[in-house]
Amino acid sequence: MKSAAKAQQAEDSAETGAQQIRDAIREAIVERRLSPGTKLSESDVGNLFNVSRTLARAALQALSYEGLVSVEKNRGAFVAYPSPEEARQIFSARRLVEPGILREAAARITPDDIAHLRQLLLEEGRLMSERGQTARRAEIKASGDFHLMLAAISGNSIMQRFMEELVARSSLVIALYGQSTASSCGHSEHGDIISAIESNELDRACQLMLYHIAHIEADLDLRERKSLGLKEAFEL
Amino acid sequence: MKSAAKAQQAEDSAETGAQQIRDAIREAIVERRLSPGTKLSESDVGNLFNVSRTLARAALQALSYEGLVSVEKNRGAFVAYPSPEEARQIFSARRLVEPGILREAAARITPDDIAHLRQLLLEEGRLMSERGQTARRAEIKASGDFHLMLAAISGNSIMQRFMEELVARSSLVIALYGQSTASSCGHSEHGDIISAIESNELDRACQLMLYHIAHIEADLDLRERKSLGLKEAFEL
C-alpha cells in the first residue's frame, strides 16, 4: 500500500481551464508576486489569461475557498489580507496538525522519501545563497515544499490538501507581517527534523517541528495596525 | 478576546444565491436524503431551485471543493461516493485533529458553552428515542453538531471549517459503509467527553474522543466491494 497516496491524485490531469488559472494565480500569490490587498477584477483576470469572465470568476471563487483571495459581494475579489487574528489561527492550526502529520509520515517513510527530502533541502540551500528576486521566490516555494512533502508522505490526501492551504496562507501572512530579511523558514531546522525522523526519534522530531513553527511565528509582528494604509503612504 | 471567533463569520449574511443552493444540497447530502453516487445534473439542480445553470454549476463546484460531490470532466457532478481508502483517510484526519481541537476548546470553554453542549446532547437524546425518518435525519445532524460545536468553541475558524468538511464527509461514509442500525455516534460517549472536560481531565477527554472516533469507525465495513453497483441491482 505504499503508492496509494499518489495514485489518487494523478487522475485525469486534463484540467478544466479554470483550474489552470486558479493554479497560476495561487502560485503568484504564494511567491508574492501579488501583494495582499491587490484587486483581482474578473475582467482583468479574464483578459490576462484570454478567457471569459466566467472562467476567471470560477478561478477566483475557488481561491476564495482556499482563503487566498477574499471576494466581497458586488465589490470584487482581492488578494487576501489576513488579519493578525487570522494569522494566529493559521499558525495555531499548523501547530495542531503538523506534529500529527509528521508522526504519520514517519510511520510510512521510505529511504526513497528521505532522499527526496534531502534533495529538496539541498535545493533550498542552494537558492538561499543565490541573489535576485527569482531565487527568492523559488526559495519561498521550496521552503513550503518541505512541509508539503511531509504531508504527501503521510499518505493522507485530505491532510495534504489542508496543509497546502495552510502553507499558502502562511506565505501571505509572512509577506504581510514578517520582519526579518531572511525568508520564511530557518533552513537548518528542516534538516534537523529529517535527521530526527531518520534516527527514529519521533518525539524529538515533533518537538523540533513545533519549535520550527514557533520560530516562524516569532519573526512576525502581529500588532494591530489601524489605518496602516495612511501612515504607510507617508512613511514610504 | 472571547468573541473574536464568531465576529468574523457573521459578515454580510447576504448570500449570493449559489451559496444558498450549495447549503441546501449539502444539508440534503449530510442528512442522507441524497445517496452517494446520485447524479446531480446542472440543469436539474438549476430547475429545482429556479436558477440558471450558472448558479447551479457554481454550487456544485463549491461542493466539490468540500469533497461532498465529485465532478468528472465532461460527465457531470455526482454525490461523492468515498472509497474505503478515502473513508480511512477521513477518520485518520479526525483522529489527528480532534484531540487538538478538544484541547484548545477546553482551554477557552465557558460555563455558557458547557450549557450549550449539554443542551445539544439533550436534544440528541430526545431525537434518538423518536421514530421516523425526520427524527433520524435530525439526529444525524445533531450528532455531528457536537463535534462542530467543540470546534467552534476552540475559537479557530480555520479548524472549524475543516471539521465541518470532515463531519459532512463522515456522514457520507457512514451512509455507505455503516452496519449497525444505530445511527452514527454513541450518544453516551459525547456526554462522557463533556464530563471529562468539565472536571478538567484533559488527557482523559482526549482519550475518550479517540475511543469515540474509533467506535464510529469500528461500525464500518470497509472491505473493498468491486463493482458493487451491478451486484446491488440484482440483490436488491
Place this chain on the structure above:
DNA sequence: GTGCAGAAAATCGTATACAATATTGCCATC
C-alpha cells in the same frame, strides 16, 4: 471653495446562447 445630488462609468450577479464532448439508439454488416 465645500458639499451634495444626480448622472456616467465600471464592475459584479445572473441568464442565455453556442460549441465541445459524452452517451444512447439505430441500422448495416458480418
Place this chain on the structure above:
DNA sequence: GATGGCAATATTGTATACGATTTTCTGCAC
C-alpha cells in the same frame, strides 16, 4: 444474432449579453 460504426440526443464547457449594484465624476447650489 452479435458487432461496429454512425447519427441523434443529452450534458457539460465556455463565451457573450443584460440587469443590478457600486464607485466615480460632474455640476449646481450654498
